[in-house]
Structures are given as C-alpha cells and as structure tokens.
Amino acid sequence: MISIQTEDFCAGSEHQALRGAGPGTGAIATFTGLVRDSGDLSGVTGLFLEHYPGMTEQVIQGLIDEAGQRWDVQRARVIHRIGPLALSDQIVFVGVCSAHRGDAFAACEFIMDALKTSAPFWKKEITREGEHWVEQKEMDVARTQSWDQEA
Amino acid sequence: MISIQTEDFCAGSEHQALRGAGPGTGAIATFTGLVRDSGDLSGVTGLFLEHYPGMTEQVIQGLIDEAGQRWDVQRARVIHRIGPLALSDQIVFVGVCSAHRGDAFAACEFIMDALKTSAPFWKKEITREGEHWVEQKEMDVARTQSWDQEA
C-alpha cells in the first residue's frame, strides 16, 4: 500500500499492520527517513517537499512489484510525506514483511534506494539564510545502479 | 541499550525512542523477527528460547560496539525475548539510527546477522507432534562471514 500525504504517520501502527500478513511472516524490516539538520546546507530548519501526483504512485508501485519479483515479499508499505516539514519530522517510511530476514532487508533497502532516484519528489531545504533545492547525489544513483548489477 | 526479557515489546515505542537521538538523525532502520509457522519443522505452534545470562549481553554489546566502529551509529537498540513464545509473537528487535540510511541499514543488518551466529540463544520449535532443538543454518554462518569479507 502506498500513501502520499501531508500528515505525519505512526511507525508503530505501520509495524503492527505488517505483522498481520499471516503465520508465515518471520521478518519485518523498516526504514524511516527524518529531516536532519545538515543536508546540502547546514543549519537546516525544515524542508518543503513537492511531487508529481499520479506519477509518484505509479513509480512506487512499480518498485514494490519489482521487489516482489526479486524477493519473497508478503506485504510492503510505503508512506511519503509532502509539503512543509520541520526538523526531525518523519519524511518517508518503507516497511516490508517476509518469511526470511534476508528478503525483508533486501526488499526494504531496494525500494528505499530506488525511490530516491526514480520517484518524482523534490526537496527544498530551508535555513535561516534562505532556501535551496537539494541536488541529486551521485552516491544515491550509484546505490540504485548497484541493485541492477546484483540482479 | 540491550534487553533480554520474557515480556513482549512495543516496536512503536522503540522506534519513537530512536527518534530522540537528536537533530542529526536522518535514518532509522529496524528489524523484527517473529515466530513463523515453518522453521526446521512445519506446523510450528510456538518456540522455547533459552540463553546464557551474562554472556548474551556481553556478546551483543560487542556487536553494537563493532557496528559503531564500522558505521555511523547514533543509537542502537536490541531486544531479545526468552522463554515460551507463541506463533506470530515477536522474538527479536534491532533498531539503529544514523545520519545516513546506508549506515543505518548496514549496522542493523550486521547486528542481526552476527547475533544469530554468535549470541548464546537456543531455540526449540514446538509442534503438535513434539519438540525439536533448531539446527544452526549454514546460510546464517555464511551471511555473518560475508560481513568479515566486506571489512
């Protein structure tokens, strides 16, 4: 399930929902991204997140489907917030449950890595001195490409 | 922080606590292991978990320290339950927060993999037909060794 929303989310409730996939679930891996004080700029006080409605959901569904072809994925959950966010706010949640831990970890990390380089979100950092559209990182692109090499 | 306990835990509260490491936290990775219906045996209805009090905590602290030397780890949390557990119960929780997602994922997965092959816990599977001490898996040993090769 995919949610793109301005509201915050509760990681505990999401974790609980992933436990409901059935008696064959042995592993839950989750990732949560938070607004931190230094990104491209230091002294970050908040972010503004823009996205491309419609395309975003399609791209993320494609990543979940791809993860399901590569690993045993019983249930996958992606939440991404948009709009204004404050320091330490939750930005993104990816949770995967599986029979085995290797699959849960791999699918969760793959979805997260690929989301960063292919889902149409744009992040603007806000500091006391001004605003700045974040630049895409070569390391993020390299991390996503490394999953292709592994295939 | 390390807890070895018979009681259940709340993944949501643990997640919330990991958010409290400070404004430099950008990433939280968690893993939760659950009792699933098929392990060495099928039709598993529960587990019994034994451990070596004192040594367990020392070994896990050593793994957390090692993770902290290899990656940026702002806070790490490990909970492992002992005693009788029912189907779908939570067994283990590993949570790590870091500035960056790569470090959070790697440290979390390393601690979990190494815990499985070096922390003195023993799992007995319980089915309607009887009980069975779980055998260590070659794949688990190989996963732990792969972290050494990566170093």
Next chain:
Amino acid sequence: MSEPTVTIRFFARLREELETEQLSVPAVANQTVSGLLASLASRGGPWARLTGDQPVMVAVNQAMAKPSTPVRAGDEVAFFPPVTGG
C-alpha cells in the same frame, strides 16, 4: 472545435525558474521530446536553460521518457530536475 494540443508541466526548480506550472502547446506531427524541448528553449530568457548545462528529466504520460520518445496530441509531458525524495 479545439486544436489538438500537448500539455506541458514543470516541477520544482524548473517550475520556479520558468514561473510556469503548466502550459498547453499545439501538437506537431512527428514530434519527439527533444524537439519539444528545443522549441521551448527557443523562447529565450530562462527557457534557454532547458537545453543548457543543468540536467532535465522528462516524463511522457507520467512514465520516464528519453529524448527520442514521441510526443503526440493529448500527451502530458513533464520536465523536472533529477528527483530528490526519500
């Protein structure tokens, strides 16, 4: 009867630089993404940056596209900077 058109959308830094969120242009026979981009860049001013040094990504009908991807009447074409979510 309305003329066949292509809807163009801009996001993030591009939207701000061009001060344009969306526009509609007449559909052209045998057009591609790169042809459309060149025609927009020829407007001059900030539009010239569309074919400048900064990387521009493109989606046609909400799927990632290439310079050679065809653009037909009724299509939605989006231009945006490399994505930075997560």
Next chain:
Amino acid sequence: MSEPTVTIRFFARLREELETEQLSVPAVANQTVSGLLASLASRGGPWARLTGDQPVMVAVNQAMAKPSTPVRAGDEVAFFPPVTGG
C-alpha cells in the same frame, strides 16, 4: 579449606542430553578446553557425545573459546550447541 574447582555449565540440547545444568570439577594444572572435554567424555554414556560428531561450542568465563584455551581454577566453562537465536 575448599579445593580449587572449575564450574561447568551446559545449555540447550547438551543440558537435556546430559541431564546436567551445572557441575563442579577439581581444577587440574595446565588444563585446556580440549583436555576438560576429553575428561568429561570419558564418563561414558551420553557424555561420550561431547567428543562425538555433533558440534560443541565452548565459552570460558563467558567469552567464546577454542580447544587450546587454558582452563584455570575459578573459571566458568560452558558447553553448548551452535547458537540459534534471532
């Protein structure tokens, strides 16, 4: 005055097979883990399995040890099957 001893603990399958959770044996000069294991195995019956085909792990004073690790008076030595937590 009490004799210098070594405390031995067994866990999981070993504890069940030997029907022994803990025992105390006299400390022996220049003893190692493998020497102690051989002396326990010589008790026969289920104890012989300690040097049999099944893998046995050992910790001395709660740290993983090897066959050559020395065992001294006052030490706590634990024997157990390969671990299966998590």
